[in-house]
Amino acid sequence: MTDTKKTAQLSLNGETYELPIFSPTTGPDVLDIRKLYGQAGVFTYDPGFTSTASCDSTITYIDGGKGELLHRGYPIDQLASKSHHLEVCYLLLYGELPTAAQLEDFETRVTRHTMVHEQMHNFFRGFRRDAHPMATLVGVVGAMSAFYHDSTDINDPWQREVAAIRLIAKLPTIAAMAYKYSIGQPFVYPRNDLDYAANFLHMCFSVPAEEYHVDPILARAMDRIFILHADHEQNASTSTVRLASSSGANPFACIAAGIACLWGPAHGGANQACLEMLKEIGSVDRIPEFIERAKDKNDPFRLMGFGHRVYKNTDPRATVLKQSADEVLELLGVENNPLLQVAKELEQTALNDEYFIEKKLFPNVDFYSGIILEAMGFPTSMFTPIFALSRTVGWISQWKEMIADPQNKIGRPRQLYLGETARDYIDIESR
Ligand code: SDX
Numbered sequence: 001m002t003d004t005k006k007t008a009q010l011s012l013n014g015e016t017y018e019l020p021i022f023s024p025t026t027g028p029d030v031l032d033i034r035k036l037y038g039q040a041g042v043f044t045y046d047p048g049f050t051s052t053a054s055c056d057s058t059i060t061y062i063d064g065g066k067g068e069l070l071h072r073g074y075p076i077d078q079l080a081s082k083s084h085h086l087e088v089c090y091l092l093l094y095g096e097l098p099t100a101a102q103l104e105d106f107e108t109r110v111t112r113h114t115m116v117h118e119q120m121h122n123f124f125r126g127f128r129r130d131a132h133p134m135a136t137l138v139g140v141v142g143a144m145s146a147f148y149h150d151s152t153d154i155n156d157p158w159q160r161e162v163a164a165i166r167l168i169a170k171l172p173t174i175a176a177m178a179y180k181y182s183i184g185q186p187f188v189y190p191r192n193d194l195d196y197a198a199n200f201l202h203m204c205f206s207v208p209a210e211e212y213h214v215d216p217i218l219a220r221a222m223d224r225i226f227i228l229h230a231d232h233e234q235n236a237s238t239s240t241v242r243l244a245s246s247s248g249a250n251p252f253a254c255i256a257a258g259i260a261c262l263w264g265p266a267h268g269g270a271n272q273a274c275l276e277m278l279k280e281i282g283s284v285d286r287i288p289e290f291i292e293r294a295k296d297k298n299d300p301f302r303l304m305g306f307g308h309r310v311y312k313n314t315d316p317r318a319t320v321l322k323q324s325a326d327e328v329l330e331l332l333g334v335e336n337n338p339l340l341q342v343a344k345e346l347e348q349t350a351l352n353d354e355y356f357i358e359k360k361l362f363p364n365v366d367f368y369s370g371i372i373l374e375a376m377g378f379p380t381s382m383f384t385p386i387f388a389l390s391r392t393v394g395w396i397s398q399w400k401e402m403i404a405d406p407q408n409k410i411g412r413p414r415q416l417y418l419g420e421t422a423r424d425y426i427d428i429e430s431r
Contacts, residue, residue, distance in 0.1 A: 012040050026061060043414045050309070054239060054411075059092060059397050060231045067313035067362075071231060072096070080320045085226035085390075086110060086196050089168055092231055092397040113169035114190035114199065116177070117147045124181050133178035133385045134263045140174050141167075142256035152250035154403055163251040164396045171389040172196065176203035179382050197223035200389075205377060218376055221328045225369060228317040229387050231394025233310070237262040241395045242402050246411040251399060258395045259388045265304065268366075268391070271383040274305035275339070275370030283338065284345040291346075295355045305367030306350060312360035321368035328372050340371050 007018040008031050017040050020032040030053050033044055046052045061070045069076040072091050079088055083097075090098045090106050098106060123143055127136050144166070145152055151163040177187050180203075188203045198219040206212030232238070241258040245251070262268035281290050294303040308315060325343075329335045347363055350356045373383050402408055 010036075010040065012042065015040065024056075027063070037414070043416070045416055048309075049234075049239070054234055055242065055402065055405075057233070057398065057401060058095065059401060060233050060394070062233050062310050064308070064310040064312050067311060067316050067319075069232070069316050076228065076316050077320055080224050080227050080317075083227065084195070084197075085223050085230070088227050088230055089393040092393050093164065093400065109165050110169045110196070111192050113166050114173050114192075116170050116173050120147060120174075120177075121187060124177060124187075127181065129182060129184060131182065133175065133182055133381050134259065134269075134388070136178040136181065137175060137385050137388060138256050138260050138263070140178070141171070141259055142253055144170070144252035144256075145250050148252065152252065154245075154248060154250065160251070160400060160403065164400060167251065167255055167392050167396055171392045172200040173203060175382070175385040175389045176200060178385060179204050179378075182381070195219070195223075197226060201376075204382075215331075217331050218328070221324055221372060221376070224320065224324055225372065225386065226390040228320060228365060228369075229390035231391070231397060234398075236264075236267050237391065238395055238398050241399055243411045245399050245402055246408065248410075251396070254399060255392060255395055258391070262388055262391065263384055268384045268387040270304050270364070270366035271370045271373070271387060272380045274366050275374060275380050275383065277304045278339045278342050278346070278371070281342050281346065284342055287342070287346050287349050291349055291353060294350075295353075303346075303350060303356075303361070305370075306356070306363060307359075307361040308364045311362060311364065314362040315364040315367075317365040318363040318367050321365065321372065322363075325368045325372050325375075329375050332375050334375055337371065337375065339374070343368065343371060 003020065003022055006021040008021055010017040010019055017036065019036065022030050022032060024030070037043060044052070059072065061073075062068065071079060071088065072095055074091065074097075079091075083091075086107050087098060087103055089110075090103060120140065120143070123140060124136070127139070148163070148166060151159045151166060153159045173190055180187050185207060188206050188208075190199050190203060194202055194214065198214040198216075201214050201219060201222055202212060234242070237258040240261040241254045244254040244257040249257075265273040277290075281287060290301070290303070293299045293301040294306075325340060326335070329337050329340055347367070350361065355361075369387075370380065370383050373386060374380065378386070
């Protein structure tokens, strides 16, 4: 960041305080308030972090007004059409697109870490079969700290690198195992002759009883979904990973915390909630009823897959996913899927409705992803685990960046206290 030497003046209780202003490469300036409490004895107040930068970062940039998303400067639509997930993983982790040799080495390292410790198979058997795969994912990823002791020391650069590779490599295996376990089928081992996305489809959909051939177009669609979910600035789950990491917790525990946060329907759980909403709407003639419910302040119903804290224009990922939905459903011969028709009509109705226009509510990444995933054969319960395995590289890249930051310190927000002042204990006889 650039110290502009400019300052903002804060006048308070007859005093004037100078707040340094920093300028980013692109985006809004920031006011440095790190010394504010020490100088002025006041806190700032921003419960949802709507106006607060928690860190500086060079990984991802979103222009919410333009609907632009850059990963290390590269626009998401170009990466989605020209790159593939492991190349985007390299870009997010190391900052530049790899040479052919660098990419081959990276892909080999990831491929050779896709199997999990055989004891983890037993660990899975402790869960109920009908557990939500996200519950299993949180538990098993957290338990990786118990299986991979040799990559938990965050002060050892080699161990940090191994932990990053292990997490990127093993999350698809663990997510596929969570799926297989939930449907009572045997776990399927990864194969080193398949690429990242094809391997995931193989581990989810192949069975020992017959040959399984991955459709390359479905593998491409799967890989594109991974790319589109890879990273997204300081969203709730990434901020959770950063805060957990700030205490020095090991990377597996921190990623498990991120998975837990992502599960919420306001965040990564929205893809499952959105598809369930489309099914509840059922047909285009019921759309007006649900639009009215979404606008009704007394109704907690929200249009899932719509709205975003940062995007006040269409989420560029939704644009790519909408195109991908058309391609995949046509390939599968289900282009007349009623859910896709409902989604498209719902989108047009909302985009032309004064409420959504005034509040700048547009489709986000979760609006179309579920339609594609369901058409590919995944149950709704697997939508957020797929988001989690995709976002693992973003969480880990942000984690690496934070750990390497010499200014890194434990996150410890303050509060606006509205409770009781000190008072004496009252014996129960006197209450
Ligand atoms: C993700 O942060 C990220 O980057 C997240 C993510 C990532 O890649 O990591 O992009 C992934 O989480 C995408 C968002 C998925 N969630 C949903 O689709 C759930 C539905 N959307 C909303 O819950 C909501 O839009 C949020 C949570 C996404 C954003 O909420 P904000 O920024 O806190 O906005 P808000 O709740 O203050 O809403 C502003 C206004 C409110 O009305 P008023 O109180 O001002 O009158 O818009 C209304 C809201 O009631 N509103 C909606 C709405 N979203 C917001 N009204 C109806 N339907 C909606 N979907």
